[in-house]
Amino acid sequence: MAEAPPDATRIAADARDRVRFEEEALALSDQVYRVARHLAGSREEAEDLVQETYARALSAAHQFTPGTNLKAWLFRILRNTFVSQYRHERHNPTRGGLDTVDPNAQGAAPEQWLRGDLELDRLRKVVGEEIERALTSLSEEARTVILLDLEGLTEVEVAQVVGCAVGTVKSRLARARAALREQLRDYQR
């Protein structure tokens, strides 16, 4: 068989990358939608957000490097789209940036852990609707780090998505989880 000319080989390689990119990007639509739904809050807004995310991803497809983390790349576009287009349009119960929270506020205060059995019992019994409501009540920053962590992204990948230092992700995640626990504690009072 005659050897393919170099140009044809390059075109074929480009096409394979392109197919892989599209297959993988579309296969991630459930995960992208899942995060979008918890960020945007409603099905309609989440669908709009995901469509806009994929439109932007397609436009920027040539900037994606094959072999790198496509999921983190899509989440970064999703998050940027949400922040730029949706955040200002919605009433968002952000209660101050997580990075400005008193570091000593992390974890249970001494008088709280003495009531710890109540919290553990509450966490065992909490149902999906309550977790979703508590998550929705958190700031966009807090929800984002919790959701990305839940989707299995490493701290390095989360840092790439939200554009901050890895150490900041670690502290944001800890404070976001503490805030979520606080919200869930509120439901038992």
Add this chain to the structure above:
Amino acid sequence: MTCEDAQSLLLDAQRGRLAVEARARLDAHVRTCARCTHEVAAEQLLSEALEARLPQHAAPVALKRRLAAAWPDPAAPARPSIRGRRWFVPALAVAAMLLLALPLYYPRASDRSTVMVAEAVNDHLRVLTSQHPLDIESGGMHQVKPWFEGRLDFAPVVRFLGDQDYPLQGGAIGYYLDRKAAVFVFHRRLHVISLLVFPAEGLPWPRGDLRRLGRADAYVSASRGFNLVLWREGELGYALVSDVEAPELIGLAAKLAPAS
């Protein structure tokens, strides 16, 4: 190690990202500190709640179709990879076909069946440990089933009404992962058997190791000393859990599943 140091390491420890020495120092501190012991338990429970019970919204099929149809965007500017356009149309067709064949739910890292099995056993344990497990005591299935009307957004279909071997004790409203469930409690001698009925859509149903049960494909498993049978029929899912022997539980499942 201070409590603040320990708490900054808890998530890393939970994810298995701590070096052996650091893990040993953390464990040594936690063993002697009630506050951090509580923190370890609370963080673990929070992770379990998020992973197993936070509603997992799957992308609507209509949205997936729109995404597949929208690629490539005809308004998008030409890119260097446009050279591959003659490959692009068949590639997109392949991608769209794959998309429509994909499941609606992608579990994070755990095995697909693990989440459903663990939740069914947890629900059964709630029945066993609750002081008042039944919202409606049985006067027979014809009394129990109507009780659910208005309390659920679906009508539980239960074919078996109970008999002398498997008497129906009653029913209750419960939760299965992110959704409400009808809980029916049967007895087998002194054993309690829980039947959960819930909307089946969007759950990570097991795909392998299925056995035929009437017209349904059932997944039979065991976890934490309990036997379990999972199956779906149309829009409804069923989980049957008990510590009775597997053949006896499968026998009851056969009475509940649609006849072949």
